[in-house]
Amino acid sequence: MAGSMTIWFFVVLSISILLSWTNPRGETIKSFSLSPLYSSTQSASSSNEDISGLRYDFYHKTCPQAESIVRTHMARLYSDHNNVSAALLRLFFHDCFIEGCDASVLLDDSNGDKNHSIERQAIPNQTLRGFDKIDSIKEELEKACPGVVSCADIVSIATRDGIMLTGGPFYPVLTGRRDSIHSYFNEALSAIPRPDDNITQTLHLFDLRGFDERETVSLLGAHNIGKIGCEFIQKRLFNFKGTGQPDPTIAPDFLTEMRMRCQDSNRTTTRPSSSSMASLEMSESAVGMSYLQALSSSISSGAGFDTHYYQSLLSGRGLLFADQQLMANEKTARLVRAYASDDGSTFRMDFARAMMKMSGLNVLTGSQGQVRQNCSLPLVSS
Structure with a gap:
């Protein structure tokens, strides 16, 4: 319970900062009350334990420039290709919808098992774009802080920054996610909403x-x-x-x-x-x-x-x-x-x-998963 309250202290703190933030449209971003936010997030089928390992500014000691690097890189990408925001937003949804926000959709093999299909091959994911953009952000972060920032956190932060670049709202992204070593082909095939669903x-x-x-x-x-x-x-x-x-x-x-x-x-x-x-x-x-x-x-x-x-x-x-x-x-x-x-x-x-709320779905934290050095490939166990 204490850990849960600590998380929400940082959430409320970060939301209060919104009073002094402006988005790319020059608007002052409005804050919103704690009660609706708290009750909305609590309504998730997963419990508070799912996000208990995430924190505000998780990398403030290990890689203090992490979010700045992502933000700067996203600004460059957006200036060259303004459709990058929509591409990463869709990538984020497809990742988080299947077994949570764990960067499993980025994997290009399934823990080295060439006989096992991967999420990227599932029909709903075959039109996803932006993998190379996540890789380019990861490369910059690896130069600054090798082996520190997870691919799952990069996807969540870059998606938020991309939304802001289109004129969308700011929202705080808690960090500390770790990367899955597994890919979920069957789940992606059946559980991602379809464009022709009723x-x-x-x-x-x-x-x-x-x-x-x-x-x-x-x-x-x-x-x-x-x-x-x-x-x-x-x-x-x-x-x-x-x-x-x-x-x-x-x-x-x-x-x-x-x-x-x-x-x-x-x-x-x-x-x-x-x-x-x-x-x-x-x-x-x-x-x-x-x-x-x-x-x-x-x-x-x-x-x-x-x-x-x-x-x-x-x-x-x-x-x-x-x-x-x-x-x-x-x-x-x-x-x-x-x-x-x-x-x-x-x-x-x-x-x-x-x-x-979506960015906190079934995340891996602590000793779960790993921090990949290459977002497409899991680390090889020694």
Whole structure:
């Protein structure tokens, strides 16, 4: 109990610092009260013991410049490729959703067992990007503090910093995670939410990890940044549920526009190649118009992370079936309407809370796991 209270002292302390922080949009970041944050995090199916080894500023003695190195490197990456934020956010979700935030999705083999499939090979993970970005951050940290900072912590910190670079909210990331030596192919194959899941399945998968409806709807708001490939919506546009027809819930003008972007991918019967795939990019200009843009377009810093995702759902213009399904449930639809009508402060606060909670899922700490020297490969036991 004492250890748990210590953690929450540092959480509250770090949150209080928000009063003096500003994000890249120049906004003063609002603090939020302890009670909702505490009760929200306590509602997780996993107990407090899961995050008892994490601390605020875990590396202050062993690698005091760790978070500064990550932040600086992320700023450079973002200036060259502003889609890096969305890529790392998706990488973070896929890692934490399967056996917790342990960097298992980064492994390029399974503890040296070449006969065992790895998470990266599971179908939901085959389109993940950003592995090389995590590797480049790790290389810098290894030069400064060899063998100290875990890959799991790098993913969590870099994701938070990437969100801020898009204009998203700051939230404190407790550190001290260690890296898994195992990869979980079967779990990744079956337990990661699919783009064509209905609302019942989506809520069920999030509930298994301790997230209620409000937290689920706020986390799905992460879809307001980044690009998706046509492969994720191909069936919805041309062969919804095997009918040979499009999803009847798609607005006709929106259907026409998406089909124009993805017409080439309809000609393939397997996963489209990168050369035959159009790219759909979401933008704040979606309100009342289209939010499809050409591949060469970009999301400007500070303009991507807002409530246009929820506003698009109100008009039936959600790209993914799973997104639009938020309007098929009374409680989640009410939350969508609330976020869409808000100035963005409620969504940002809820999203920050939910991300803090997700970053603490089933972490390895203390003597568990290891700190990899190479994020793709586990250390060889001596």
